[in-house]
Amino acid sequence: MFAPEHIIDRNNVYIMGSGNKVIMMAHGFGCNQTMWRFLIPELPDDYKLVLFDYVGSGAASMAEYSTSKYSSLEGYAQDIVDICKVLDLQNVSFIGHSVSGTIGLLAARAVPDRINALIMICPSPCFLNIDQGYQGGFEKHDLSELIELMDKNYIGWAEYLAPLVTGITERHPVTNELTESFCTTNPISAKNFAKATFFSDHRTILPENTHPVLLLQSDNDALASLSVGQYMEKNTPNSELQVIKGKGHCLHMTHPQDVALHIKRFLEVKCAGE
Template sequence: MNDVMKRNNVKVMGEGEQTIIFAHGFGCDQSMWQYIAPKLAESYRIILFDYVGSGNSDITAYQSEKYSTLHGYKQDVLDIIEGMDLQHILFIGHSISSMIGMLAAIERPDYFDKLIMIAPSPCYLNDTDGYVGGFEQSDIKELLAMMEMNFAGWASYLAPLAMDQSKDSKLTKELESSFVTTDSRVAKEFAEVTFFSDYRSSLPLVKVPTLIIQCSKDSIVPIEVGEYLNKHLQNSTLQIIDARGHYPHISQPLETSKIIIDYLMN
């Protein structure tokens, strides 16, 4: 258990009876929850962690083969749950972590009471069947090539796009700093796993009630994706925030917190 706590830099806050696990997205770490975790810690026990290769996790535990699919990251989540003997979990995942939490809940639905997905996507690529994911294959290949050639340049390009704020805004600078301090090899491999993943076929397998939170204008995940998820997850609720960007828990923390608390109280 201590190995898992150290490996994933697990932190615990709050005294509530029920546990919320916060799972960060690609290129980030647990610090991304700083704007909403303290509010939720007033009523819940909060578990924060970093995926292996992110933040202050144990980078020596990173194995390219293990983390070549989301199932490696899913195992990180299950290891924490089992190591801490957690039950009746409320899982809050941002972006690709929504799918990681979904896979964990499909494997062990008995662990989870509710899933909350912030800016989620089961597939980032547009498909010939009419599915709108937001990106073409060529877009992703260009992004990965940029990461390979100029990692800092990639971070300064993607951060204002994802945050949908000016390059000089405080929140954009925070995000860029998070991107650029991630190990470049790990970041590129995580990006490949994220942007080329397609978990649409797994959606009907989810039995856990799910809240989908989406910004009305998200440059990474189009609104059609939130609508697609709401249609294909059997027990889901879609809440759209009238805001821009891919990080409402950072740019709109009060509204995001309220939506989460209202959902959990029902």
């Protein structure tokens, strides 16, 4: 069992407000917790908000980064489980963007008594085109190209090459200021996160869900199409799909009020039902 300070530091956990009810917010691939800043003012104020960065993202510590652990979504889910346990969080309503919808589902399976509702913004359980019954939107070669493109887009290169040449493999924690760190992550962890996100297929865990789930999809999202949202609603027990009139994959940033409206209604109904 880890010490609370250790996990708070490791995952750059940030807590706002107080109360017995908790909203935990998990960023998606490519970003960090600052992506929630537009949505936070719109959320109900009687909740304690718990924000964090996954190990390897944002300002979380790189000291405990493990390529093998974080090469699968289960590793990221463990971060959530660790945070829930060390802070002894109960009654957690989990909000996850994109791949964090799936990660939240995995975490809720591990600590079903702590997480009691899931809100997924632009989620997808599988970004790959599998067959006619499931089109995640991408072919494997598209995603290989993504890894190449990421390689060609990282400023972290010097930081990466220097230790390789000198033979020092210890990595320093990411301590950049907000402007630098927002949406830039360690190149190794970012690629690993990309692989875990875009090459995995977690459709089989959807039917195992036991918690109320709110799926928020935009009507035009290049990464998670409406048909993916419909597939999730159909295959996830206890779920409802709400389509927000908007385009893009970052509804919580572009349409925070619409997103918050659905979240508030969902939480009220869920709480009333408890």
